Amino acid sequence: MVMTRELFPLVGVDIALFCVGDESLRVMLVRRAQAPHAKRWALPGGILKPHLDSSLESAARRVLAEKVSIELPLVEEVRTFSGPDRDPRGWSVSVLFYALLPLDKTSAVVKSKIEALEWADALSTDHKLAFDHSEHLSCAVQKLRAKVAADVLPLHLLPEKFTLRQLQRVTEIILGHPLDKSSFRRRLKESRDLVELDEYVRGPQRPAQLFRASESFSF
């Protein structure tokens, strides 16, 4: 077994599952039940199972399915982390993915009996996570921000129907700064990713129209 472990690195996946809550970007952390790094907080992850998984992405979806009871539309690769020292079990490769959970689906997160779950502030730099997961988290946040900064709307983080006010707020939370309302609205008018609905909710001053993501939207 020692010989084969020298020839074949350990291959796993880790996932930064984001949602927006309490006016901030949140990431799911789990407290590890087993060694290595037992009792420490980490991103959820698992070892690739070649007999079960048809790809690294499907491994990430399998690991997520143990934590979240809904199918997530978006699971996207961020980058790999690798080397002899990042896991005490030996030379290892971790492929990091991020996934986005809509605002109204956090109740779909299933807390298993043996481990503790937490929605931590994703932008805080205070997390001392297991393995190299603090670096994982900052890379995942950076990728998410870069997409939103490049004008991709973070519709996967919103409920199925949402107001433009909600959309602007989620966008601002990810970017970490306020946006000018009139230029943001102008941009949304030209967007093919939004579908107007003939439904309204009570707004702060007057009824606010609801929108949904178009079928062709991709993050």
Add this chain to the structure above:
Amino acid sequence: MVMTRELFPLVGVDIALFCVGDESLRVMLVRRAQAPHAKRWALPGGILKPHLDSSLESAARRVLAEKVSIELPLVEEVRTFSGPDRDPRGWSVSVLFYALLPLDKTSAVVKSKIEALEWADALSTDHKLAFDHSEHLSCAVQKLRAKVAADVLPLHLLPEKFTLRQLQRVTEIILGHPLDKSSFRRRLKESRDLVELDEYVRGPQRPAQLFRASESFSF
């Protein structure tokens, strides 16, 4: 051995090494000497060697060092490809990188006796490459284009000293369309990535000033 191959996937790296030549974006292909896919053209690649490599990127640099006699400044991860069917040897992970070779360094490419090398048109879709390397190539081109489209200057593809005319041409070749000269020049004036030199070469009408990348430039 069969059991371990079921538990541990094969992990390798593949590299799309780009340069600009003959007014087009070129990618290095090698003709495979050994099975699987012997005699077919492929991106250069190799199996991760945990006892030699300190990371997947250093594996990519090791594989490149067998082909190119200079240290390449830029070797960047594109994404992973994985699954049970992409390599006849079993469940495998390939981590794709791209690297950029400056215009005046193509002579640094060492042709080994046992394999044939070719600089193929990277934008042609006619390549029927071994494994899933045709898809690798199109993903690497897409990543390179996205960077250049997001206004990152492709300075790694230029010689150490270059004219603005050369820079515009290389940028146009990658993007696949001409750029307006005056707005491109305006953008370059504001760029912190360029350093003016007090050196000139003969230009089409008058002497053309030479430039180099600033120390802080990163692609």
